[in-house]
Amino acid sequence: MTSRYSAYTRLKIDHPAERVLSITFDEPASLNSIDEATHTELTNVWRTIDADPGVAAVVVTGAGKAFSAGGDFKLVEALTNDPAMRMKTWREAKDLVYNIVNCSKPIVSAINGPAVGAGLVVGLLADISIAGRSAKIVDGHTRLGVAAGDAAVIIWPLLCGMAKAKYYLLTCKPVSGEEAERIGLVSLCVDDDALWETALGTASDLAMGAQSAIRWTKYALNNWLRSAGPAFDASTALEMLGFAGEEAREGLAAHREKRRPNFPADCPV
Template sequence: MSNRYAAYTRLKLDYPAERILRITFDRPETYNSVDAETHTQLTHIWRDIDSDPDISAVIVNGVAVGAGLVVGILATGAGKAFSAGGDFELIKSLLDNPAARMATWKEAKDLVYNVINCNKPIISAINGVAVGAGLVVGILADVSICGKSARIVDGHTRLGVAAGDVACIIWPLLCGLAKAKYYLLTCKPLSGEEAERIGLVSLCVEDAELQSIALETAQDLATGAQSAIRWTKYALNNWLRVNGPLFDTSTALEILGFAGNEAREGLASHLEKRKPAFPKDCPI
């Protein structure tokens, strides 16, 4: 393992094939929820991948990344879930600490833009439950692959904050504004098959084939014409860059929501495993 990845202790890293780096969310005891340190490491690793001449694909057990030639990034989750979203301790810090809110806001922006600007193709392999913050890489990947039993939920409004992260920059582009509004406003879950049907993900496959198909896709990209693939990705991602102001606004409004009573009730209802009772009055 290259020393450039030694600091990424919250992410399980390995090489499943030559020139392919695999990133795995590995907190199965919390369904791979994203705590503060994991969020920071997941934000910064894309710059190292971008500049790594020895990597040509990545798999985030869920996604694959590659450097050098082409990079297919695969990210995945250990255990039963790709990622359950934000860790409750992280969320609590956002409620109580203005400095934590500002730091997380900056990281949330950097994470999305770092993935967009990473010159290696990214492939996500989404298994089990994928929620909120855990969906950023999964949905933003260049090729997103999910198993049939995958359950995708944005989850922000159920927590009492605006749908920030990557929702407003990518969901309408992938599945249209009507579907994006329905799923982001209601937090209704999508199966892997429904996600593919509406265009939210690239492919839906049998659960048993998820990892092999993700790896095969990464290897295809890693052995292709590298400059052609990278330039194509760069050009296509201008669809996302041009919508940067939409993303910046949504993420700022999400962070603002953590200073309000709705987010406190949303967190309390999650911890107490009950339906939330949000305040009925709204100043907006």
């Protein structure tokens, strides 16, 4: 690995094929949960990739049985208690989405097992998303007690329509790999044992293709996402506002205690 990526110590970065770079969430013991340092690296790495002339395509996956379990409890607790952390994470959450959208290189995701939070941002914003049959896609923001932020508002309605987006984002119901393909949330669903081979093969095909044509097509298509920028910006701001409230504290406590949350009956909105 070149020195260009030496600063990225929380992500596993390799070159599995010619002109293809792979990013692996590599904390399998915690189902690849994302802490503060990993969140920062995941936000910044897309600019590094965009500037790397040796990379023509990217494939992203998770080590072990999960793609990513999302933010770890320490990070979520810091968001509920520390205004400075909320502002830092808010900026990063916006930059993460826009950095992926603006990265000129095509991105392929291989979604294996649970996919939640910031990991799910990459999984669904990838230009080609491939899920294994055992994939379990969950946007759990409202269950945690905050508005559906991350990439939910910018990408879910465009992929699967407003009706399905509202159903899954408001209820936090899980979506299997097969159901995700059926409703258009992902590009493909394949058998688990074929997931990596399919994703890497797709990335390799893209890396060997007509680069200007592929990158210009991605840029033009992503104007659909850029046009949703105001709605996305509002969602991330409301998400961070929620972390300062009682619902988020109860949601975090319920997650830790593995119980159903008992949210306050009174709504300040």
